[in-house]
Amino acid sequence: MSENIYVGVDLGGTAIKVGICNQEGQLLLTHEGPTETEKGTQVVIDNIEKYVREIVEKSPYEWDQLVGVGAGVAGFTNVVEGIIVLAPNIGFRDVPIRSLLEERIGKPVKIDNDANVAALGEAWSGAGRGIDNCVCYTLGTGVGGGIILNGKIYQGFSGMAGEIGHISVVPDLEAIQCGCGKKGCVETVSSATGIIRMAKDAVERGDRTVLSNVETINAKAVFDAAKAGDEVALRIVNRAAFYLGKSMSAVAAVLNPEVFIVGGGVSYAGDILFNEVREVFAKFTPEPLQRGVSILPAQLGNNAGIVGAAGLHLRS
Amino acid sequence: MSENIYVGVDLGGTAIKVGICNQEGQLLLTHEGPTETEKGTQVVIDNIEKYVREIVEKSPYEWDQLVGVGAGVAGFTNVVEGIIVLAPNIGFRDVPIRSLLEERIGKPVKIDNDANVAALGEAWSGAGRGIDNCVCYTLGTGVGGGIILNGKIYQGFSGMAGEIGHISVVPDLEAIQCGCGKKGCVETVSSATGIIRMAKDAVERGDRTVLSNVETINAKAVFDAAKAGDEVALRIVNRAAFYLGKSMSAVAAVLNPEVFIVGGGVSYAGDILFNEVREVFAKFTPEPLQRGVSILPAQLGNNAGIVGAAGLHLRS
Known part of the structure; x- marks a missing residue:
């Protein structure tokens, strides 16, 4: 299986859900774990990294096939800079999530708000395919x-x-x-x-x-x-x-x-x-x-x- | 003067107005003449060609500097095919104006409706510059x-x-x-x-x-x-x-x-x-x-x- 894969992250207040998609937008595998918002920004970032690594490990794909990671979050995002400006339900304020995650994961990271990523999901491989x-x-x-x-x-x-x-x-x-x-x-x-x-x-x-x-x-x-x-x-x-x-x-x-x-x-x-x-x-x-x-x-x-x-x- | 020029055509019911712009959207010269709608499609097309040639002739620019001609018209246009589908005030119905003009003028021609070209004009070099x-x-x-x-x-x-x-x-x-x-x-x-x-x-x-x-x-x-x-x-x-x-x-x-x-x-x-x-x-x-x-x-x-x-x- 040499195809490219992409990991999507749904960063919610109680759970972080992750999934692997192929380049046609087919969802191949999902995984999730607690956000642990109460433990602070650092732990939430740790958790995102952990679940991303776990899902690739338990999948039939190799880490090298992972092209990039994207994350959606309810709140205000600065898409250009890769910053979560304000996400009340996970307690994030001005968190440069893109650079934090790219450093840990070693793959390109992109973010956007939950409504935009949901729209893109439906447009890509849902009702708008x-x-x-x-x-x-x-x-x-x-x-x-x-x-x-x-x-x-x-x-x-x-x-x-x-x-x-x-x-x-x-x-x-x-x-x-x-x-x-x-x-x-x-x-x-x-x-x-x-x-x-x-x-x-x-x-x-x-x-x-x-x-x-x-x-x-x-x-x-x-x-x-x-x-x-x-x-x-x-x-x-x-x-x-x-x-x-x-x-x-x-x-x-x-x-x-x-x-x-x-x-x-x-x-x-x-x-x-x-x-x-x-x-x-x-x-x-x-x-x-x-x-x-x-x-x-x-x-x-x-x-x-x-x-x-x-x-x-x-x-x- | 070796800069590129573009001719815009405002195809109206009574007059055809033409103008030369440089690539910054500066309007350098205008010219106009009657549409002569009553004489039929062929004459209107003849007139467009005539006024386009005339304005370049009376300008300080050479024909070779003319990159392309664009036309705006009140009515329904098929931008992709370059067809005026319906323009009641000039009596055009399904006129393939792009191919007709390209044949005569020997330059690329594009069309769109009047509201869109006006918007583009303002965006390019008017209030939206x-x-x-x-x-x-x-x-x-x-x-x-x-x-x-x-x-x-x-x-x-x-x-x-x-x-x-x-x-x-x-x-x-x-x-x-x-x-x-x-x-x-x-x-x-x-x-x-x-x-x-x-x-x-x-x-x-x-x-x-x-x-x-x-x-x-x-x-x-x-x-x-x-x-x-x-x-x-x-x-x-x-x-x-x-x-x-x-x-x-x-x-x-x-x-x-x-x-x-x-x-x-x-x-x-x-x-x-x-x-x-x-x-x-x-x-x-x-x-x-x-x-x-x-x-x-x-x-x-x-x-x-x-x-x-x-x-x-x-x-x-």
Whole structure:
């Protein structure tokens, strides 16, 4: 087996997940271990090195076949300098992770934020395989995004391109404050957090719904209720879908991507979400900008970040 | 004078304007003549060839210094094949202009639509000089757009990127139908046509305004009235600025450009428009996406298209 391999690292708050990809983006092997954030930066870096060495050792590949290591992290990254500027959930601030890891591993290292590497993973070997231009949404606690142009992550002027969760789509009178400090962002309605908030509001208002117990409502409960015909839950799902679809319509007018890929926990809702999103997209997007354009569920699930991180050496 | 030169062609319905640029995008000489659309495709092509030869002849440059010719046209273009698919105001349908002109002129020819070449002109040697990533709005009869990434026009999946006049920003209850078939596009409020429509509506409603005579109202009259303190006119200008600024906020979240450039007739309104646009942009755009970002008036006026067309050989 003489092919080149790439290791992707998903650097999370509790676990570090690593995976080996070949140059087609096929995920061949995964491995993981605790991050041990509480022990400080040095130990976290030690752990990354350890898991990278372990996965190659337990694989059928030789160390020499490893071309490079890529890492994705939730937070602000300086891609050009290879620095994690701020990653609250692992306690990193201005950590020059690229140079630290390159010194230990002896291989080129690249980094990017979690939304961008997930987008690249899906574009490379998930729902966007073979597609040059796609835009990925990750619907989780927030709404993350990544823009893939000509097969590569597009960073923008200051590395902030793809913050599509912060497209302001909700009209002023209905808009609520977003974590970013502005009002009406798609993230306020189409994230799991947004869906849960709308459900809690409905329950507290006394709306007639099977939803109850504001302590334990989650996005899945809302989707399940909607599928079972609960009208309040359905209204919430449609609202989440409406503003998501409307934001895609704006993205289409700017970038004319071939594919929109939607991943993250909320995307598991399936057709009840996607059908409405497609309908709203069709409603607001001029016909020539719709032609040939698809809105697809992500395919790689939680592995998108590992695959995309591995792909940073080929696609950035 | 041994430098390379490029000729840009602005192919309009009544006149064909041509210009010579050097490789820095400096416009050195212009020339023009009638399009003679009524005489058919063959004569229009003859005329383009004629004006291109004439401008080089009357310039201090030699024919051998001419590297290539670029042309911009209002309509749908197939940039890859060099075909004008549909240009109603010159009566072209599926005209393979690149091959026709290359045969006659014996130089490489490139084409693109008017909004894209204007954007490239401004990016190359106008308000975006030295900037890699910028987004240009042209506020005229409609709202045209062009996206410049890494110094080049970005085309998107099917050549439709930059249709930013069709970002849907007006809430449903206030939205009117756009020429594109959808509702709420920024073009319906921020174009000259949109401004004139709002003014006529106000006059016909009997609003207290110095504006009158619905037959002759134009965008300049509305801006002049607003500057003189007319509240109805000011409300119209603010509404045009509001949705323009809001659309820029969406574009910023997608692409994080360094500069927005605003040209076209409506942009001559100056500060009364730009101040409001900047304020709205600041209101809806997360702070990190605002940092270092400018909203600037275009600098090349009607020559942007000629310059950008000339630049197609260096920047596409």
